[in-house]
Amino acid sequence: MEMNNDNIEEEQPTPETVSRLVNQFQDMGSTPSTPRNTSPSRASVDTQDTMQSSSQTTTSSKPPPPPNSQNSQGAKDLMISYSHADSEFMKKLREKLEASGISVWVDVSGLQAGVDFLNKIGQAIIDAKLFISILSSSSINSKYCKDELALAYISSSAIFPITLEPRKNFYHLMDTGMKLQLASYKWVDFHEEDKIEESFKELIDMLHTELHQRQEEEEKEKNQQERDYEKKRKRFQRANSRANIYRKSMSNTIEDEKEILPSQFWQDRFTGQKIEWSKFVDAVVKAFQSNMDYVFSSSEDQKWLMGVLHREMEVDSDDFLHYDKFEGFCTVDDEIQSVWKRIEDQARENYAMKEVFDMDSSVRVEAIENLAKFRSAAVIEALRDLLSDADANVRAVAAISLARTEANDTQTVNRLLRILIDKDRLVREAGCLALGHLHSKQAVSKLLHMWRNDVISHVREAAAVALQQIGGEEVEQAMHVTKVLADEIRQLTEDS
Numbered sequence: 001m002e003m004n005n006d007n008i009e010e011e012q013p014t015p016e017t018v019s020r021l022v023n024q025f026q027d028m029g030s031t032p033s034t035p036r037n038t039s040p041s042r043a044s045v046d047t048q049d050t051m052q053s054s055s056q057t058t059t060s061s062k063p064p065p066p067p068n069s070q071n072s073q074g075a076k077d078l079m080i081s082y083s084h085a086d087s088e089f090m091k092k093l094r095e096k097l098e099a100s101g102i103s104v105w106v107d108v109s110g111l112q113a114g115v116d117f118l119n120k121i122g123q124a125i126i127d128a129k130l131f132i133s134i135l136s137s138s139s140i141n142s143k144y145c146k147d148e149l150a151l152a153y154i155s156s157s158a159i160f161p162i163t164l165e166p167r168k169n170f171y172h173l174m175d176t177g178m179k180l181q182l183a184s185y186k187w188v189d190f191h192e193e194d195k196i197e198e199s200f201k202e203l204i205d206m207l208h209t210e211l212h213q214r215q216e217e218e219e220k221e222k223n224q225q226e227r228d229y230e231k232k233r234k235r236f237q238r239a240n241s242r243a244n245i246y247r248k249s250m251s252n253t254i255e256d257e258k259e260i261l262p263s264q265f266w267q268d269r270f271t272g273q274k275i276e277w278s279k280f281v282d283a284v285v286k287a288f289q290s291n292m293d294y295v296f297s298s299s300e301d302q303k304w305l306m307g308v309l310h311r312e313m314e315v316d317s318d319d320f321l322h323y324d325k326f327e328g329f330c331t332v333d334d335e336i337q338s339v340w341k342r343i344e345d346q347a348r349e350n351y352a353m354k355e356v357f358d359m360d361s362s363v364r365v366e367a368i369e370n371l372a373k374f375r376s377a378a379v380i381e382a383l384r385d386l387l388s389d390a391d392a393n394v395r396a397v398a399a400i401s402l403a404r405t406e407a408n409d410t411q412t413v414n415r416l417l418r419i420l421i422d423k424d425r426l427v428r429e430a431g432c433l434a435l436g437h438l439h440s441k442q443a444v445s446k447l448l449h450m451w452r453n454d455v456i457s458h459v460r461e462a463a464a465v466a467l468q469q470i471g472g473e474e475v476e477q478a479m480h481v482t483k484v485l486a487d488e489i490r491q492l493t494e495d496s
Contacts, residue, residue: 436466
């Protein structure tokens with residue numbers, strides 16, 4: 001929802017907050033405290049509108065919202081993102097949803113402007129199973145609506161776009177991020193007055209179907225959690241983000257191009273097992289130009305996409321793409337997907353990550369802290385990058401979140417090893433605990449050095465905890481020798 005920023009106090013993340021998070025991380029089942037967002041603050045609505053809303057609620061003859069509504073604590077079924085200009089429709093939508101038994105989080109009641117408000121928005125999006133994006137000429141220009149949509153996308157929420165105007169009125173004004181994130185979902189239209197009730201019924205039926213499916217999935221996941229724990233510790237592989245059952249392919253995608261598999265794409269255009277990257281780019285553009293023109297708002301965005309693909313397809317140092325890397329890119333959950341679908345999905349995910357983790361994002365820190373449970377390639381790559389953030393608190397939270405992803409591949413471990421020499425003691429402490437949680441044998445020698453030599457006692461303790469988690473003969477022997485030497489030195493000191 002778009003907001004004004006008047007009279008809002010900003011709160012900087014404090015070392016005490018991050019230290020508490022680091023301490024809680026030693027128990028992986030706990031929920032860390034939230035470091036405060038350093039981005040520009042956001043107000044919910046202006047004070048007058050908030051008071052009016054409160055007054056209307058008090059004097060209304062309508063029954064109060066059900067117990068599972070916004071006024072109660074805890075995660076809700078659904079989050080609504082909207083522009084303040086569309087607040088009247090939002091209120092009607094919320095009433096309809098709550099009357100149907102769907103609990104709703106929406107930022108108009110019970111919250112005060114300021115940093116705590118921002119944290120609650122980010123947490124509400126992450127906790128909600130469903131996310132409604134109300135689309136209008138106003139909302140598509142709202143930075144906050146864009147941030148919320150991006151966070152919902154990478155949080156694997158089921159997204160339901162609804163339109164208050166004909167799509168032709170605003171689609172060409174949408175930026176690339178919104179186009180990408182919404183292109184593959186079924187849109188429900190509310191701009192025809194005589195069909196609004198019909199549209200409400202269609203939307204509510206879709207929401208209930210999706211909720212039922214997600215509840216079944218959660219039950220299955222809960223039952224398999226113990227058996228799957230060791231599988232989660234394996235090296236990271238590409239996996240599908242959970243998407244709602246109404247997700248579809250882009251409406252304008254050319255059918256015969258959409259379904260091209262990597263083997264067919266390669267055989268029809270190239271010979272041999274590798275190709276110059278520039279020639280591959282030319283072939284992709286030629287094959288999917290109409291699709292890219294529809295989704296990408298500028299040539300710069302298309303260049304950005306090629307940079308993403310260059311990295312994700314692991315183009316070699318001589319700028320050649322190898323077929324096995326190309327096929328690997330198109331393989332998700334051990335299933336080979338069509339070339340355009342993978343390109344579109346990769347672009348969508350990376351653009352969402354770029355928007356959420358941007359320095360000016362209104363949901364940045366909440367995303368860093370909470371997105372570890374979504375083990376996508378884009379999330380892991382973003383968390384790795386944040387280990388070099390200018391803010392030490394962000395670096396510490398990113399290290400902990402990265403460990404929670406269970407991504408113990410060489411690249412992740414190497415990036416975590418680098419922060420063991422960080423100037424900030426909380427970052428070093430978080431790095432130790434992260435490597436310990438990942439059971440990284442590669443980190444043993446550095447952790448032993450820190451256990452013996454770091455000047456900060458909390459860091460030494462974190463290194464000791466990490467070493468105990470990793471275990472093994474090398475650790476046991478080194479720690480035994482160090483303890484014996486320490487005891488002998490202490491004894492000599494006491495004797496003298």
